[in-house]
Amino acid sequence: MAKPLSHRMLSFAGKALVVAILGFIILPAFVVTVASFNDKAILSFPPQQVSLRWFYNAINYRDFRAGFHNGMIIMLAASFIALIVGAAFAYVIDRYNFRGKQLLEALLLAPLVVPHFTVGLGILILAAQMGLTRTFTVVVICHVILVLPFVLRSVYISLRNLDHRLELAAASLGAQPWRVLFTVTLPLLAPGLVSGWLFAAILSFNEFTASLFVTAQRTQTLPVAMYNYVREYADPTMAAISVIFIVVTATLLALANAFLGLGKVLNVEQAR
């Protein structure tokens, strides 16, 4: 039986809306990707001829190389520190009741509502007081603060979903607390830990606003290097480095998906 015309129109409109939304999400990346293959020194779209010269340029540009290198170091340091600190705080908040618990939660999640601008400026002022400007330490500290809420949320949700009775069962079977932690708690928290780390890593690598304040020439990250580049030049190198950026991030996600399943990592998989 044919559906009424109004139903079909609604159904079509719905599909069109979904396509439009997806289109808008993809469009910027698409335009940049196409523009990066330009053969001329202008950011025209669509390009007249295809060329990889801007990719060579981006890869060989000294500041980008340094920025990538710095960004990786900062990302690894910040994400691992945030993972350990965030997981520890998540554990404490999940398992213990104490005075000021809500305040602690609010403080730890505060970087979500405080502009990165403010965090960066504040840390810059503090760093100047302590004579730490132009060091990696201050950038890492800044990034840890900014990505901590994401690790915390991710691990906290995993802890909430963890059946406490599994740990009780393990204990009653004779397992001492450290054995319970390493054989039951941590393996079951792995998806939450990995997703928390992944978010932290991606956010750290992409972070720009606060990094602009706390980095120096020697410690500048890739987004900051890109910003400095764009202030002086306007050629498709920017588009090319953006594409490289997207590819690196997508690769990280794909790796996570391959090893753990994206559903699991993002905590959206059903119980069975």
Place this chain on the structure above:
Amino acid sequence: MLSRPGRASVTAPTAASVEAAVRLDGVTKRFGPSVALDQAWLKIGRGEFMTLLGPSGCGKTTLLNLVAGFLAPNEGEIFIDGSLVTDVPAFARQTGIVFQNYALFPHMTVASNVAYGLKARGVGKDEIGKRVADVLAMMKLTGYEARKPRELSGGQQQRVALARALVIEPKVLLLDEPFSALDKNLRGAMQVEVKEIQRRLGVTTIFVTHDQSEALSLSDRIAVMSAGRICQIDTPEALYRRPADRFVASFIGEGSLLSATLDRMEDDSATVSVGGRAVTVPSAPLAGQSPGARVDLFVRPEHLQVTTTGDAAFEGEVAASIYQGDHVDLYVDTPQAANGRLMMRLAARDAAGISGAGSKIAIAITGEDAVAFPPAGA
């Protein structure tokens, strides 16, 4: 009645406590201002199947968690096999627990789940393999070693949980409503199986449930609990025939309350009358009441009979007659019943003469297991 040994016996285990597999001496557990378990005294014999029965929130799970060592009591002492374990952590108590949801480790195979407790104890690899194989064979799980818990049915998961708890040869097996997640047919079969294994291994068992029929059919003894207190500890039969108080009477089996008058109090028994007919009841629940007092008589549905001779205690009008195959449940409206209606159970052939709703019948009290309680609120 509960015996309450003096505090002197708390510090040094006496000869009697060595006999008990589990002993609780005045154990109290509070969560903030609320008392989850109030002064629990309990002795469980070796190999005994003891059930903690009561509605949710009565403290039965708290008691189980205290024995397992998952909670620490605010007052009182806990002994397992005669040794004081109040401050011993859960991992050193040698209890095996089966949870309602089984709590199998989802990231481990069946074999690893069962081997977990042995590994934690540092048992040698060969011996682990042998003992795991033995217990899996006993639980009819041979061939499932490499499966993950989610690949098993509910019944199989329960067997794995039981195997995991039993393989460490626990001093006490703790069962926390293990059957309530199973469907009805499987539940009956698993109950028989668990009871059989428990008896064969002779393992002391504490079983927590809110299901009275489950408790009656499995237990050696039952501790009926309400609002954090143990109301009565007795065999299933004694609980059914001589409930110590109104709560136990209403929680175990069915029955109706009739208004009665206390005639005479003696040492062990008392006489109450309903409609001029005398009924003998135990005197203990009526302690403190004097002759002439109004009391509530608790009668089981099978102890009320329709009569045509002159021995009727009172009359009533049939409100509903429900055919149950081998018997018929009659709901009868009568002013004699405490809430205006009572229930009686007749053998199918005795009910043949009852014409159904609206007919007037004369009712006699038969049997010797009636119990009287002081009126509610007194």
